[in-house]
Amino acid sequence: MQPIVQVKNLSKQYKNIKAVDALSFTVQEGDVYGFLGQNGAGKSTTIRMLLTLINPTAGDIELFGMKLHANRNKVLRNVGAVIEKPDVYKYLSAYKNLKLFAHMSKVHPSDKQLMQQLDMVGLKERAHDKVSTYSQGMKQRLGIAIALIHDPQLIILDEPTNGLDPQGIADIRNLILHLSREMKKTLLVSSHLLNEMEQVATRLLIIDKGKKLVEGATAELFDPAQTLIELETTNNKEAIDLIAGSAWQKGLPQQRSNKIYIRMHRDDIPDFNAWLVERNIRLVSLQPRHSLEDYFLQITSGTQHVAAFTN
Amino acid sequence: MWQLLQIELYKIFRRPRTYIAFGATAVLITLLQFGLKVDGQEYADFMLQSLGNFDVQGKLLNGYMVCYLVLQLMLVHVPLLVTLISADMLSGEANIGTLRLALSKPYSRASVVLAKFFATCVYTLLLLIWVAVLALFVSMLVFGTNDLFLMKSEYIVLIKENDVFWRYCCAFGFAFVSLVTVASIGFFLSAFAENSIGPIVTTMSIIILFTVLGTLNIPMFDAINPYLFTSHMVIWKEFFDEKVTANNEAIAGTIQDLPAIFHSLLVLLAYIVVMIGATIFVMNKKDILS
Numbered sequence: 001m002q003p004i005v006q007v008k009n010l011s012k013q014y015k016n017i018k019a020v021d022a023l024s025f026t027v028q029e030g031d032v033y034g035f036l037g038q039n040g041a042g043k044s045t046t047i048r049m050l051l052t053l054i055n056p057t058a059g060d061i062e063l064f065g066m067k068l069h070a071n072r073n074k075v076l077r078n079v080g081a082v083i084e085k086p087d088v089y090k091y092l093s094a095y096k097n098l099k100l101f102a103h104m105s106k107v108h109p110s111d112k113q114l115m116q117q118l119d120m121v122g123l124k125e126r127a128h129d130k131v132s133t134y135s136q137g138m139k140q141r142l143g144i145a146i147a148l149i150h151d152p153q154l155i156i157l158d159e160p161t162n163g164l165d166p167q168g169i170a171d172i173r174n175l176i177l178h179l180s181r182e183m184k185k186t187l188l189v190s191s192h193l194l195n196e197m198e199q200v201a202t203r204l205l206i207i208d209k210g211k212k213l214v215e216g217a218t219a220e221l222f223d224p225a226q227t228l229i230e231l232e233t234t235n236n237k238e239a240i241d242l243i244a245g246s247a248w249q250k251g252l253p254q255q256r257s258n259k260i261y262i263r264m265h266r267d268d269i270p271d272f273n274a275w276l277v278e279r280n281i282r283l284v285s286l287q288p289r290h291s292l293e294d295y296f297l298q299i300t301s302g303t304q305h306v307a308a309f310t311n
Numbered sequence: 312m313w314q315l316l317q318i319e320l321y322k323i324f325r326r327p328r329t330y331i332a333f334g335a336t337a338v339l340i341t342l343l344q345f346g347l348k349v350d351g352q353e354y355a356d357f358m359l360q361s362l363g364n365f366d367v368q369g370k371l372l373n374g375y376m377v378c379y380l381v382l383q384l385m386l387v388h389v390p391l392l393v394t395l396i397s398a399d400m401l402s403g404e405a406n407i408g409t410l411r412l413a414l415s416k417p418y419s420r421a422s423v424v425l426a427k428f429f430a431t432c433v434y435t436l437l438l439l440i441w442v443a444v445l446a447l448f449v450s451m452l453v454f455g456t457n458d459l460f461l462m463k464s465e466y467i468v469l470i471k472e473n474d475v476f477w478r479y480c481c482a483f484g485f486a487f488v489s490l491v492t493v494a495s496i497g498f499f500l501s502a503f504a505e506n507s508i509g510p511i512v513t514t515m516s517i518i519i520l521f522t523v524l525g526t527l528n529i530p531m532f533d534a535i536n537p538y539l540f541t542s543h544m545v546i547w548k549e550f551f552d553e554k555v556t557a558n559n560e561a562i563a564g565t566i567q568d569l570p571a572i573f574h575s576l577l578v579l580l581a582y583i584v585v586m587i588g589a590t591i592f593v594m595n596k597k598d599i600l601s
Contacts, residue, residue, distance in 0.1 A: 051415040053599040073417040081415055087408025091325055103318055104416040146412070 002029045002065065004154050004186045005050065010059030012045050012210075019045040021210035022059070027154075027188055027203075032180045034201030034218070035190040042210035043190040044084060047158045050188075051081055063154065077106060080152035084159055086143025090132040094123050094142045097131060098149055105150035114149075121145045121175065137168035144175060155179060157189045161196060169196060176200045198222065224266040231260040232284040239281050248272060261289075315418060315426035316433075323396065323434055332392035332438055336385065340445040343381050344453060347372065351454075358462065367460065374451035375459040375475045379551065381446040386486060386547070387522070389442060390493040391515055393435050398497030398510035400427045401594070405601040406506040414599055421591045428498055428587055435490045443483050461551055468552055474563045482547040485576065489544040492579045493518065495586035496540075502593045505601045540582050543575035 005027035012020040020042040027033040037043045048054040050061060052072055061068040063075045088097045095114060102109050109117070118127045121141035131139065140160060147155055157176070161169045177200055179185045191197050197204065198218060205215045214221065229251075233239045240260055243253045251262040264272060266288065273286055323329050347354065351372040359367060401424075404410035413423055459470040470478070496517060500510035521541035524532050536542050549572050554565040566572065 048411075048599065051411075053411055053415055055596070055598060073419065076415065076417040079415075081412075083411050083415065085408055087412065089322065089325075089409060090407070091327070096325075100318055100321065101412065101416075103314055104413060104418070106314075106417060 003027065003062070004029050004031070004064060005033075005188065006060075006062040006065075007046075007050075008060045008062075010046065010049060010061065011057045012042075012049060012054060013057040019210050020049070020056075023207065023210065023212055025205050025212065025215055027186060029186055030180070030184065030202075031186055031188075032176060032200050032202045033186075033188045034197035034204040035188060035207070036192065036194065036197055036204060037190075037207040038192055041207050043207065044158055045210075046207075047081070047083065047156055047188070047190060050156060051079070051083065052076070053083070077150070078153045079156060080105075080147030080150065080154070081156040082140070082143040082147050082158060082160055083156075085162070086139045086146075088131050088139065088142060088146065091130060093128045093130055094118055094134070094138075094145070095127040097142060098145055101146045102149045107150040109149060117145050117149055118142075120148075122171070136163045137165065137171065140164060140168065140172065141175075144172075148179075153186060155185050155187045157187065159190055159192070161191065161193055169193070173200055226263055227266040227269070228289045229262050229264060229269065229272070229286065230289045231262065231286050232258060233260070233276070234282040234284060236260055239276070242279055242281065246275075248275070312422055312426060315422055316429050319426050319430035320433055323430055328399070329396065329434070332389075332395060333441055335392060336389065336438070336442055337445060339385065339388070340381055340442070340449075343384065344377060344450060347377055347380070348453060351377075362462075362467070370455060370457040371460055372454060373457035373459075374447070374454040375456060375472075375479075376461075377450040377454050378447045378479065379459065379461065381450070382482070382486075382547075385442060385446065386489070386544070389438065389486075390490055390518055390544075393431075393438065393490050393494050394497045394511055394514040394518070396434055397431045397494035398501045398514050399507035400431055400498055400501055401590075402501040402504040402510050403507040405504070405599075408601060410601055411599050420594045424502075424591050424594050425587075428495070428590070431494045431498060432491055435494055436487060439483060439487050439490060443479075447479055447483075459551065463552070469561065470551065470553060471563055478550045482550045485547045485550070485572065488576060488579050488583075489540075489547070492540050492544070492582045492586075495583045495590075499586040499590045499593075502590045502597070537578075540579060543578045546572055546575040 003026045005025075007026070008024050010020055010023045011018065023042070023046060035043050035046070045054060049056050050063070050068070052068065064078060066075055068075055089100070092100065095118065098114050098117060099109075102114070115124060115127060118124050121144055123138060123141055123145065126134070126138065131142065134142070140163075144157070144160070147157070160172050160176075164172065173196060176187060176189060180187055180200075180202075189197070189201065201218050203216065204218050204221055206213045231239070236255055236258065240253055240255050243249060243251075243260075243262065248262065248264070251264045253260055253262040255261075262272075269286075269288065273283070276283060276286075355371045359371075401410065404413065414420060418426075456472055456475075458472050459468075459475045461468040461470070493514070497510055497514040500513050501507065504510050518541060521539040525536055525539050525542040525545075549568050550566060552567040553561040553563070554567050555561055
């Protein structure tokens with residue numbers, strides 16, 4: 001597979017703040033590349049550097065095998081992006097906005113093509129209404145239509161689900177999957193919504209304070225054998241002693257506040273539950289912690305298991 | 312570039328704000344014309360009082376005279392109206408967030424900046440044509456035409472009716488360069504801001520400050536006067552001054568101080584080139600964080 005994005009030792013320094021610190025990653029053709037990090041981690045700065053909106057302090061960016069800054073216009077013809085909020089001209093309709101940005105992308109779609117594009121993002125019925133009357137979700141979908149109008153090979157979506165309701169989030173998720181599976185696009189999607197990324201991304205990069213924490217295939221990063229269970233019983237001390245003297249102790253049980261945390265294979269959860277009940281441990285709750293969220297919290301707070309996932 | 316210019320013009324003329332200047336100038340000029348139509352004779356008599364026994368034949372308050380009076384007032388205010396658009400061109404888009412989208416498209420930043428600037432120039436030209444239509448052509452229609460009688464500080468100028476129109480064409484041409492100079496300053500300031508209020512107010516303040524400095528007769532400020540663009544903007548009045556013979560007779564079709572006009576034109580053009588060059592430099596270096 002051809003690397004679509006290749007970033008090497010990318011850094012951005014603002015006076016005393018290092019927003020991005022020697023970041024390197026590669027996005028392969030066909031990837032849905034999840035770019036994860038908390039607010040202020042450096043995701044948007046990196047994306048803006050990929051779009052030449054921010055000048056890097058150091059490092060190299062190659063898109064489609066070409067140096068970005070030396071081939072800026074050629075490269076950007078093949079990139080579509082929604083950067084943070086989908087800001088468009090509110091005094092124009094979706095149709096006019098789409099047409100205007102298509103021209104800015106050096107393509108001249110027919111009326112039919114414009115309407116097809118708006119239909120794809122579910123805005124056909126409101127195509128001629130002013131954007132000022134749109135909901136946040138509709139603006140987001142229009143932003144995506146604008147990003148796609150020139151049929152780019154690479155689509156960059158920066159926090160595409162920000163400010164959306166659950167239905168809007170689901171719509172964007174489905175659209176990302178459609179773009180990847182049906183239209184064979186390469187996507188780089190930044191988010192802090194970890195569960196959403198887990199559902200759509202084929203590869204993930206997690207950054208914190210501008211530095212790469214971990215990068216790898218989603219399936220590899222979230223090994224079901226390492227599912228974290230959150231457990232609450234009527235007597236946690238007794239429960240943890242019991243677990244410590246059993247075969248389940250390999251799951252490194254820990255007690256934090258009034259909860260017990262233990263790792264195990266997802267398939268073993270029913271057996272573990274039955275084992276506790278057999279020993280008269282009365283459960284208040286037992287639930288797998290959301291894998292990515294837990295994982296993210298662990299590595300961004302600098303605790304264990306980072307090294308195990310770095311490749 | 313042509314494509315970008317078309318897009319920028321489309322955006323300018325789809326915004327309601329654009330038409331504020333057209334509406335404001337129409338109201339102002341119409342009010343002036345109405346006032347002069349109703350009480351114009353009194354105004355003319357008042358003007359002639361200071362001349363003592365001076366016999367004026369013909370129609371003093373004609374369309375050419377009205378246009379001159381309107382321009383004297385308007386060419387102070389029109390720059391402020393031009394600022395509303397020019398100082399919003401970059402900062403306004405930064406504010407609504409569309410600048411980052413525009414600058415991530417396959418056009419160089421210099422192309423985007425120049426397209427926006429040229430679009431501002433087209434807007435300025437159209438506004439000036441609008442002022443010309445209202446101030447000159449409507450005045451000619453309402454007040455008729457005759458010789459143009461002007462009172463300078465130390466002498467009187469009387470320009471023959473058939474020698475006036477081309478002077479207005481030149482004056483409007485010069486006014487265009489003046490207004491583009493103002494636009495370029497607003498444009499430059501808008502490169503630094505992420506909302507348009509700051510650059511609009513700053514540009515207006517600069518115009519007011521420079522105008523005040525230029526009109527103060529304080530020796531200390533005389534040295535900087537030649538460098539103030541506002542001092543050169545008023546040179547359009549030179550088009551309405553004729554050369555005279557040794558017998559102090561006006562020579563039709565002449566301009567008394569043409570070199571002064573060319574000098575001012577060059578200063579204003581230099582301002583434009585420096586401001587736009589600086590805007591491109593700033594935008595090329597700037598990180599787009601909006």
